[in-house]
Amino acid sequence: MSEDIGPILKNWPYDPQNSIRKVIDPRGVEKIQVRVDQGAFQGVLQMELDGRPDGQKPYSQAFVLDYHKQQLQKHVGASGSPVGFSLDERACSEIFDESRRIYERYVFLLQIRDYNRVVRDTERNMDVFRFVNRYAERTEDRENLEKWWPYILRINAVARVMIATQQDEYDTALEIIGDTQTKISNLEGVQAEEFEIEKKRSRESLKELEDEILSKRPQSPAEKLKEELAQAVEDEDFERAAAIRDKIWELEEN
Structure with a gap:
């Protein structure tokens, strides 16, 4: 069996507008592929759609985070309390590496509009944020991911809005957007430039999305009548305005 990927590259020329695709392996399992063009280097990156993106099972678990949560449960079972449990530098490094891989996957998933998996992956990484912030031994590890809260809340919201x-x-x-805007506004400050940049960018991006949704949302009967009422008043057609106002009252009473 040839290991040359030349035929794959030839049949899938690099196109920045079409560089991501889903494929099915011989077992019938879907995967995601990314066409890469870096000058002399041509290639294809591949990752799993479910489980860890690299397909690994650390400590015989689906995710390294699951293993460390299991360790916490064992600690609580033995001592009756989470007090005394902590994540050392090595554990945090493992978790950060896995979180980065999941982040890279949901960025690609967002581009191919696989919104359900984007929600799943962002929720998993938010779980990582909370777990590390609570149990990491070192201050730098506890604070490492906190600056990305505005970003991950936004991406999670965008995916849920699209669904x-x-x-x-x-x-x-619109409720999702409003709730997320509130969460971002209420985030505790983090001493990192990325936090402030992402907070501002996320609020602006969500406002743009809100405006887009409002422009696409079909008007309710009451909204249409109120628009007609405003036009009738502007035209000084007060008899018509009164009739429209009566219709609005009827709708609101029902």
């Missing part, structure tokens, strides 16, 4: 709009649930989408 909602695909189901024509525009009000749900």
